[in-house]
Amino acid sequence: MTVTARSLGIDKLNVNDRLALVEEIWAGICADPSEFRMSPEQRAELDRRVADDDRSPDDVIPWDEVVGNTRTRTSR
Numbered sequence: 001m002t003v004t005a006r007s008l009g010i011d012k013l014n015v016n017d018r019l020a021l022v023e024e025i026w027a028g029i030c031a032d033p034s035e036f037r038m039s040p041e042q043r044a045e046l047d048r049r050v051a052d053d054d055r056s057p058d059d060v061i062p063w064d065e066v067v068g069n070t071r072t073r074t075s076r
Contacts, residue, residue, distance in 0.1 A: 015074045019067070 005011045010018060029035075038046070053060070 016071055019071065019074075023067075 001007065010021065013021065
C-alpha cells in the first residue's frame with residue numbers, strides 16, 4: 001500500500017498542524033546530510049546563494065515571519 005496523506009489521516013489536520021508536521025519531517029530529513037548527493041550544478045547554485053547571503057546578510061526575512069505570513073495567508 002502506498003503511504004498517502006489520506007491513508008495517514010494527515011488530510012484531516014488543520015493547516016497549522018500540517019505546516020508543523022512538514023517542518024518536523026523536513027528537520028528529520030535534514031538531520032542526516034550524508035543522505036544528500038548534490039550535482040555539480042546544485043553545488044554551484046548553493047555556493048552562489050551562500051556568497052549572495054554573505055554579501056547582503058541583512059537582506060533576509062526571518063523564518064518566524066515567513067511561517068507567520070504563510071499561516072496568515074492560508075487561514076483566510
